[in-house]
Amino acid sequence: MSVMSLTPTRRELLAAATTTVALSLLPKTLRAAGSDAIHPFTVKIPQAELDELRRRIAATRWPDPEPVHDRSQGIQLANLQEIVRYWETEYDWRKAESKLNALPQFITEIDGLDIHFIHVRSKHENALPLIVTHGWPGSIIEQLKIIDPLTNPTAHGANAADAFHLVIPSMPGFGFSGKPNDTGWNPNRIARAWTVLMNRLGYTRYVAQGGDWGSPVSSAMARRNPPGLLGIHINLPATVPQDVAMALAGGAPAPAGLSEKERAAFDSLATFFKKYRAYGAIMGTRPQAIGYALADTPVGLAAWILDYNNGEPERLLNRDDVLDNITLYWLTNTATSAARIYWETSGQSVLLSAAQKTAEISLPVAITVFPGEVYRAPETWARRAYRNLIYFNEVDRGGHFAAWEQPELLAAELRTAFRQLRKST
Template identity: 50%
Template sequence: MCVAEDVKPLCIEIRQSQLDDLARRIDMARWPEKETVGDWSQGVPLQAMQDLVGYWRKDYEWRRCEDWLNESGQSITRIDGLDIHFLHVRSPVENATPLVMTHGWPGSVVEFRDVIGPLTDPEAHGGRAQDAFHLVMPSLPGFGFSGKPEGTGWGVERIARAWGVLMERLGYTRWFAQGGDWGSAVTTAIGVQKVPGCAGIHLTMPIARPQPEDLAAPGPDEQRALAALQHYQEWDSGYSTQQRTRPQTIGYSLVDSPVGLAAWIYEKMWAWTDNAGSPEEALSRDAILDNIMLYWLPATGASSARLYWESFGSFSPQTVQMPVAVSAFPKEIIPAARKWCERVFPDLVHWGDMEQGGHFAAWEQPGAFTAELRKAFAAMR
């Protein structure tokens, strides 16, 4: 494989002064009073937030995550005037299938940590050599260690085309794409635009909606999806309204206050994962903080929120004329019934109804996620 010269290895070395500044800001935090309810209905409870931040201040070790990133094939390349950070992990199986996987908000490339090994080296994880993938995992523009757009126009359609450039630059001429959350929007845009090289896509949050006839007599799966959509609209979409209308305003708090940033993200770890009351039942505290650090250290609270301003309208159903696979996890925040998806994905080659898991599929259920990708893309090869 030939890699273009303008793809450069990246080694992250966060200055100790940045970590000291984080500690100082945590120590200086001014806390609100305790919530007036006994649950999470007003947001992150004070005690839960203080426990998380206390661990962050005293026990969390950033260098562990930094070492993992540096060992995971980090690179940077400039596409359409913007630096794109990505992990590139090649399989030991030379003819493995290239796959680009895209995270969303408030996620990052750390979501994929536990699936990299099983996907790239399946024989070492109970799989077959023909199940192997070469993985490319970019950080969205304005997220993680990718560049921050200085002008408008970096919506999901442009990102989708940039991923095509990235895969070509890495020497991949035929590849697949996978995504959840904003990654679903980008991956769907890859399919809609038929980005050269892409031979099929897999989604964990398919973008499809009911028609009037569906609402007249919904089946059981449609009723569950409609109930989840209503809950999201009524109780869980305030963050998106703020970020798609005034991302700069919320950005000041997210970039200046580590406690404010952590609360903004930690709430979604509770609301969007498959748990019985605590985010840590689905994700480890270290994993949650690794992800938060990829927003805090590069100060991407505003730049990541701006993607909502740029592209919120892209969460509308569009027909994809290429093979599509879907894995439906039960606690997905914006689910879609299979019947709705079949209308916009005429070449739906795989549908998986999962028993456990929420919005962060690869992060929460790495084993089930890996098995689904093996099945999904086997149907497209």
């Protein structure tokens, strides 16, 4: 892979970093040329792209206001217009760009596709390598706040023995990674690519973490059980039993015999599938059709992302956090390619234990349940789904975007969850 092999648009967007500085961060074994070479990377968006974004925002043709007084038909017009006004007149992408460029970023070719990743090594000896996977409608922007707590724990009141070397890749079709031009880039294939990436970085023992689509990717890594992978942590576990899944799919009442926590989980899931799951059905069946709108109008893209799970990103994050992520999707034109992850799995939910084949996972699994998640996975379901569950904890704050919303809390959970795996090897 070389920068010159990219399309003209991506050549402009993906300028290479200063070679001398960036390569000094890599072990000598990683500096060789060839298809497995690792190249330094810098984000440098041309000003013309940012000017065009503002022009398109200003030219938006708005729909009529919703005839209801809540978000039951989607994000409300007045609310979206306020966010978009800030996006057009005050938001500064260069701040996000500077945050990204302050971190060591790289590109490497795996399975014929350019994979972008952040790679931050801890200063502490015996740090445990950790690969973290984002989901949709997220990106690497989600994980920026957990980097320092995980790699530099002593600065956050934690022990040096709990430090991590951190690898944060952009999923295929997302952000600065390449867009697949063939099918088959499902969680299993991504898991294989992540295993190659960790081996290429020279890591012989490591752990994996993920939420949203990062959960099935991490679970697929654990199913494959590659040499060196010690265990995984997930914060959106696939714990929904088959009988519950069938009741949800058919709109039937909850199965008999559920505990209070299991019934609460069923009710949350029923609401989610009834009111908020349409985005998954559309992208799971017609990603190209919705993709034309997402690629053509920034306000349409913003509305699509902001309405996810009834507007949760906006509710739990500040405007700059949200717009950093939306702007990354826009500038890389990856809304359509990212949506195809749903098509690749036939629109299957990441929550279903049978769909994710959790029974085939023998490696240690750790789970943290956040109260603002799509549903609170009961421990009883978790232990049925994962036969080697070594850690389960319900925390008191945070939601679907745990790394974004509660970085210190998630970092503490990962330190605790993986501590016994450090000691066992």
